[in-house]
Amino acid sequence: MSDDILWLTISQLAELLRDRKISSLELTKASLARLEKLGPRYNALATLTAPLAIRRAKDADDNFKRNRVRSPLQGIPYGAKDLLAAKGIPTTWGAQPYASQVFDFDATVIRKLERAGAALAAKLAMVQLAGGGGYRYPSASMFGPCKNPWNPAYWAGGSSSGSAAAVAAALVPFAIGSETWGSILTPASYCGVTGLRPTYGLVSRYGAMALSWTMDKIGPLCRSAEDCGLVLRVIAGKDSQDPASSGKSFYYLPEYGRPLSELRIGYAPLDFTERAAESARPAFQNALGLFGRLGPKMVEISLPSMPYRAAADAIIQAEGSSVFESLIQSEKFDQMPDERQKEGLRAGLHMLAKDYIRAMRIRRRVQEKMRELFTQVDLILSYSTPGPASGLDEPLDRRRESPPATAGVENRGNADLGAAGNLAGLPALSLPCGFTPDNLPIAVQLVGRPFDELTLIALGREFQKQTDWHKKRPALLAE
Amino acid sequence: MRKSSSAPALGEEITSMNSQKLKLSRRAFGHLLAGSTLAAQAPLTREEELRAAQQRRQATAETLARFDLPPATEPAFLFRP
Numbered sequence: 001m002s003d004d005i006l007w008l009t010i011s012q013l014a015e016l017l018r019d020r021k022i023s024s025l026e027l028t029k030a031s032l033a034r035l036e037k038l039g040p041r042y043n044a045l046a047t048l049t050a051p052l053a054i055r056r057a058k059d060a061d062d063n064f065k066r067n068r069v070r071s072p073l074q075g076i077p078y079g080a081k082d083l084l085a086a087k088g089i090p091t092t093w094g095a096q097p098y099a100s101q102v103f104d105f106d107a108t109v110i111r112k113l114e115r116a117g118a119a120l121a122a123k124l125a126m127v128q129l130a131g132g133g134g135y136r137y138p139s140a141s142m143f144g145p146c147k148n149p150w151n152p153a154y155w156a157g158g159s160s161s162g163s164a165a166a167v168a169a170a171l172v173p174f175a176i177g178s179e180t181w182g183s184i185l186t187p188a189s190y191c192g193v194t195g196l197r198p199t200y201g202l203v204s205r206y207g208a209m210a211l212s213w214t215m216d217k218i219g220p221l222c223r224s225a226e227d228c229g230l231v232l233r234v235i236a237g238k239d240s241q242d243p244a245s246s247g248k249s250f251y252y253l254p255e256y257g258r259p260l261s262e263l264r265i266g267y268a269p270l271d272f273t274e275r276a277a278e279s280a281r282p283a284f285q286n287a288l289g290l291f292g293r294l295g296p297k298m299v300e301i302s303l304p305s306m307p308y309r310a311a312a313d314a315i316i317q318a319e320g321s322s323v324f325e326s327l328i329q330s331e332k333f334d335q336m337p338d339e340r341q342k343e344g345l346r347a348g349l350h351m352l353a354k355d356y357i358r359a360m361r362i363r364r365r366v367q368e369k370m371r372e373l374f375t376q377v378d379l380i381l382s383y384s385t386p387g388p389a390s391g392l393d394e395p396l397d398r399r400r401e402s403p404p405a406t407a408g409v410e411n412r413g414n415a416d417l418g419a420a421g422n423l424a425g426l427p428a429l430s431l432p433c434g435f436t437p438d439n440l441p442i443a444v445q446l447v448g449r450p451f452d453e454l455t456l457i458a459l460g461r462e463f464q465k466q467t468d469w470h471k472k473r474p475a476l477l478a479e
Numbered sequence: 480m481r482k483s484s485s486a487p488a489l490g491e492e493i494t495s496m497n498s499q500k501l502k503l504s505r506r507a508f509g510h511l512l513a514g515s516t517l518a519a520q521a522p523l524t525r526e527e528e529l530r531a532a533q534q535r536r537q538a539t540a541e542t543l544a545r546f547d548l549p550p551a552t553e554p555a556f557l558f559r560p
Contacts, residue, residue, distance in 0.1 A: 355543060363554070
């Protein structure tokens with residue numbers, strides 16, 4: 001079977017499988033072979049789960065023969081970020097101290113995907129401890145720096161590095177990642193894939209490594225917005241084992257989405273000019289123009305001036321250092337690379353209660369302000385990251401990613417949308433929107449109201465009907 | 480680290496805006512400012528990294544403290560979007 005099959009979307013694969021034009025076993029074997037061959041070259045692979053995947057593929061084929069189709073994901077192989085527990089398979093959290101950690105249960109997301117008939121083909125590499133503490137180098141992972149399939153001299157982004165790289169290199173048709181602040185949107189943007197950060201509480205985190213109990217979300221990285229909808233349909237829903245579970249489900253019914261002409265998209269022109277990397281501006285401006293031509297009303301808005309980044313920093317640092325307190329105080333802590341990250345975690349143990357509580361009080365105001373903003377618009381459009389991927393050896397804390405905190409509202413545009421969206425638990429969709437002259441992908445993000453993923457995906461789907469950025473293929477390492 | 484010069488060190492001058500007297504080397508402070516510079520710098524020692532992390536934590540706390548909050552604002556502990 002040609003590897004071309006692995007470049008297809010979930011909906012295309014589902015049709016081929018249902019019509020018995022391909023078998024799940026063939027598809028899964030092709031994915032496993034590619035994961036084994038190319039995964040290590042990009043430092044994207046944590047563990048190949050071949051025996052499990054083959055078993056699931058055979059089950060799926062058996063069901064197809066009986067005309068039993070449980071979901072559009074039946075028979076489709078996928079990868080999961082290595083922070084999701086999978087029974088009997090190593091779950092390293094990307095960190096050497098946990099290299100031999102094995103759980104005897106499945107994370108809820110893994111269990112739901114299994115029930116839907118998907119085949120777990122691999123655990124995928126990630127930044128150690130999902131980046132808790134704040135790392136300086138892409139090499140802050142026990143798997144090494146994850147290389148970008150578009151150019152291996154560049155980083156795949158983090159912390160869901162392997163999930164994005166594996167989809168971009170067509171090792172799997174889709175993957176699961178997680179985001180506390182930027183960990184789905186950043187790698188999705190850098191690798192040119194479509195990533196969805198669901199509303200906080202929509203997808204269960206049971207069995208996932210915690211970094212920040214009040215900010216962690218789990219979501220898909222796929223080839224298209226539509227695929228994100230198909231995966232979210234399966235993984236969303238109530239779970240009594242996650243105290244933050246909202247009890248809500250998600251139904252992917254784009255025909256019930258609001259007409260585009262009724263939508264109001266908020267944006268800040270500054271995001272697409274001065275706040276963006278120069279090499280990315282033409283593509284960002286084209287994308288902005290296209291959204292306007294799709295029918296929605298474009299409305300200029302700016303986030304109110306609030307310390308979004310400081311609040312997000314404080315909450316993640318306090319909760320993350322609490323999660324990993326015993327590790328930080330153990331000898332094993334020294335097994336991890338990246339001194340900046342380790343000292344960040346250590347310093348978090350000394351955060352004062354007043355600062356954490358103040359951050360949580362500010363967060364309440366952020367929620368209120370975002371609610372007010374969403375009376376004026378239905379969605380907010382900005383960049384996913386201001387520019388393309390950084391170099392593999394480039395210190396991440398030395399990038400000019402955002403305007404200084406002292407810049408007034410009029411000078412900041414919506415540069416803090418990532419922090420604000422995560423603090424308020426809002427859903428976001430990252431859509432590839434072009435390339436820099438160096439052939440590195442860039443992407444825009446749409447942020448919506450809580451639990452309004454359907455509008456995000458419906459608009460993303462229309463955008464992708466008019467563009468082919470999400471269909472581009474990188475020239476891979478000695479394929 | 481400058482101890483006896485009448486002229487302020489780079490770090491001292493800049494952080495005086497926060498009324499903070501820093502105890503950082505110039506090199507460590509350079510890393511604190513790293514978000515706005517692309518200049519290559521030598522790696523920090525573990526002690527310098529810890530001091531830099533503590534300083535970042537302090538700067539975060541000061542940024543949060545400058546924001547006016549109505550007294551009745553409750554924390555978002557029972558977080559629901």
